[in-house]
Amino acid sequence: MATQLDFYAVLEVSRDASPDDLKKAYRKQAMRWHPDRNPGDAEAEEKFKAVNVAYDVLKDEQKRAAYDRFGHEAFTQGGMGSGGGGFGGFGAGGLGDIFEQMFGDMMGGRRSGGRHTGADIQIQVEISLFEAFSGVSKEVSFRTRMTCDVCGGSGSADPDAGPSTCPTCHGAGKVRAQQGFFLVERPCPTCHGSGTTVSNPCRACQGTGAKQTTRTLSVTIPAGVEDGSRIRLSGEGESGGKGAQPGDLYVHLAIARHDMFERDGAHIHMRVPLRMTQAALGTDIEVPVIDGSMAMLKIPAGTQSGDQLRLRGKGFSVLRSSARGDMYIHVAVETPQHLTKRQRELLEEYEAEAGEQDRAKASPEHASFFARVKDFFEGKG
The missing domain is CATH 1.10.287.110 (DnaJ domain)
Structure with missing residues (x-):
């Protein structure tokens, strides 16, 4: 299959x-x-x-x-x-x-250099964006098969009784079966790939040399890892039983989404809302950085909603490097709401005082749009 x-x-x-x-x-x-x-x-x-x-x-x-x-x-x-x-x-x-x-x-195991080995184990660990930035050690628990502590992995209840050649695979540790065009090779079902059997099997592991248990390991996750990255821990997978090599443990990383920062490779993007007066007059604001610090950002006068500002070297850490990406600030200008009577009067005074040319200079995109609208209807007429 x-x-x-x-x-x-x-x-x-x-x-x-x-x-x-x-x-x-x-x-x-x-x-x-x-x-x-x-x-x-x-x-x-x-x-x-x-x-x-x-x-x-x-x-x-x-x-x-x-x-x-x-x-x-x-x-x-x-x-x-x-x-x-x-x-x-x-x-x-x-x-x-x-x-x-x-x-x-x-099929339950691999072969390495002709020897049967234990199965690899795949687990998934979710980490935060901050942990992906700085690196972290995580304890992971998983079910696995480990060498039996009763028989020491021999599979025999009698420590003096030696193993005998498996009668099914004749010591090869594997059997072959034809499946259509393909010749499929599997671990021997009798000896589980070891090539030997025991006459008096261990009761704790039923002669397999391994028992099911729960393990807890500490996994070191380096700074700068990306979503979907995989860490391989050699020899930490399932026991192959009866002295065979253990498999490997593969830790698949999933990075949780953050409500403020959005990662794009080594760069960080963040949306920052500004009051209308801040965008019109210009100002300096402090913004949070992924490393936990604050950075000063200069907002130029006349900044528009959708403008993008950059803070160099304030982005994500790069895997196995001291370099860092950049941080991009996406500006969103808020229109004031719930105006007081006086605030409304001031805005009305501004609108009345500004002539047509002043309004066109202050809002060029607005003026250009309605000029195109006028041309459209005149051309259509």
Whole structure:
């Protein structure tokens, strides 16, 4: 079944989807099928893994181009368009590893250097925009299989009894089955990929060498990470049992939206409302910055609603760099409401005192618009 997955269908996007569309679709599907939201649902966990595999391929231009042209054949070592060493020069260790990982994830484990390893674990962590800016350490808890503390991972209740060769796979640790055009390789169901069995299995782990438990780890999230970033913790995934290598833990990051700041790569955008008098006369105001400080911003006289002002170096931190982006202020001029009698009189005096030419200078866009309206009707007549 895994061989027939369509990566675009998995993410529910069209084949001409943009990188932004892919990222949005990935985040939506990852949150939808995340194991924490679907506890005990094996189908949801499988779909969550498939979503991550699909995004891993489609977010990379070269891998996506290979997939678009050759489909899953591009990920095999003897893929189409190659001379037997893999498509486009990727070969073994490139796209083929991703396809191999997809099979391993969806069948309960991976193979590394010919040995069975534990399954990778995928979890999602939501952080605030401030935590993404400055970096943070987060404690994460997740369900996993760890080496059995009773038998030490041997799977045997008798520490003196050695393991014997598995009668199903004859020590290979894997079995093969034909599925249509494809030959699918799976971990052996009898020995779970170890290649050996025990005559007196441990009661605590039923001879598998691993037990289900809850782990808590501290994950260091570097400053400047983007929404959808992934952190890999090698060897922190599920135990392979019976001395096999453990899988990896993948932490997928989701950055919560902020009600004031909007991130655009290394830049920050913020909407700042101004009173009519501030915009007309000009002023200096203080605005908050993502690092928690305040910055002085000069508002020029005659600033219009929609004008954009920039504060250099006040934007987001750049990953693995001391550089920072810029902060862009989008001005919104408010028209005064609930005027007192005196305030209304002053505005009326201003309107009456200003001649037509003065009004045109004070509000050039207004004058230009109505001049075009006049020309339109005169031309139509």
